[in-house]
Amino acid sequence: MSVFTVGICQMGVVTDKQANIDKARRMIGETAASGSRLVVLPEMFNCPYQSELFPQYAESRPDGPTIAMLSECAAKHNIILVGGSIPERDAAGNIYNTSFIFDETGKLIGHHRKIHLFDVNIKGGTVFQESKTLAAGNSMTVVNTSLGTLGIGICYDVRFPELARSMALKGAQILIYPAAFGPVTGPAHWELLLRSRAVDNQVYVIGAAPALNAAAEYKAYGHSMLVDPWSRVLTVANAEETIITGKIDLRTLVRVREELPLLQHRKPEVY
Numbered sequence: 012m013s014v015f016t017v018g019i020c021q022m023g024v025v026t027d028k029q030a031n032i033d034k035a036r037r038m039i040g041e042t043a044a045s046g047s048r049l050v051v052l053p054e055m056f057n058c059p060y061q062s063e064l065f066p067q068y069a070e071s072r073p074d075g076p077t078i079a080m081l082s083e084c085a086a087k088h089n090i091i092l093v094g095g096s097i098p099e100r101d102a103a104g105n106i107y108n109t110s111f112i113f114d115e116t117g118k119l120i121g122h123h124r125k126i127h128l129f130d131v132n133i134k135g136g137t138v139f140q141e142s143k144t145l146a147a148g149n150s151m152t153v154v155n156t157s158l159g160t161l162g163i164g165i166c167y168d169v170r171f172p173e174l175a176r177s178m179a180l181k182g183a184q185i186l187i188y189p190a191a192f193g194p195v196t197g198p199a200h201w202e203l204l205l206r207s208r209a210v211d212n213q214v215y216v217i218g219a220a221p222a223l224n225a226a227a228e229y230k231a232y233g234h235s236m237l238v239d240p241w242s243r244v245l246t247v248a249n250a251e252e253t254i255i256t257g258k259i260d261l262r263t264l265v266r267v268r269e270e271l272p273l274l275q276h277r278k279p280e281v282y
């Protein structure tokens with residue numbers, strides 16, 4: 012289907028994991044009821060965004076309660092669901108920042124482990140070290156669905172144009188970034204990065220963020236957003252908990268690429 016509604020759940024995340032799961036379930040239901048066929052959650056939506064807490068909230072495939080809730084919701088509401096991300100523990104005990112993707116039957120059709128870990132030290136701003144507790148993913152995630160081809164990255168992954176370009180060249184039409192930018196780089200770079208990935212690759216881009224929780228140690232910037240292949244911001248949230256929706260029309264992608272054939276004009280043999 013080339014025209015459909017996408018919904019982004021900009022949920023506030025609290026310390027109680029079960030409360031986060033319950034809220035995600037409610038917000039997914041509301042978003043689907045408003046007509047969204049593709050629903051996206053934010054990064055680390057079942058867990059406060061704090062490195063030292065990731066092991067405590069981590070769960071394994073396929074039986075973890077968050078993963079089970081996502082599968083159940085996708086099937087119940089007949090939607091494609093990009094389940095933000097959660098801390099995932101593998102059989103060897105490594106923990107990843109992982110997004111799980113489900114089809115309308117609730118089947119797990121893909122997962123993305125965050126490739127670029129957020130290890131930064133911004134003077135007077137954010138200090139964060141995901142690698143304290145997380146391992147990095149090592150593969151790209153492009154998933155075919157009934158609505159189109161999705162390319163998935165998680166937050167800091169959006170800063171790497173090579174990843175977005177590679178996903179676009181593999182056929183991704185909609186790049187989806189569950190994310191949690193903070194109060195310093197959020198205002199400076201969030202919209203710029205999402206719009207850049209859209210204009211570079213002539214794709215739709217979705218950024219799904221948690222709401223600002225004033226009590227949390229990490230202050231999320233919010234501002235979930237849908238950007239079209241011409242780099243227009245179609246819908247954007249503020250910092251509060253909310254659901255935003257927007258229309259994706261894949262004919263726009265085709266038209267923009269016909270009018271301005273960037274991807275055909277590349278000269279990889281030169282650079």
Ligand SMILES: NC(=O)CCC(=O)C(=O)O
Binds near residue numbers: 165170191
């Ligand atoms: N959760 C993240 O990866 C945060 C990335 C971020 O804030 C950035 O500026 O990049």
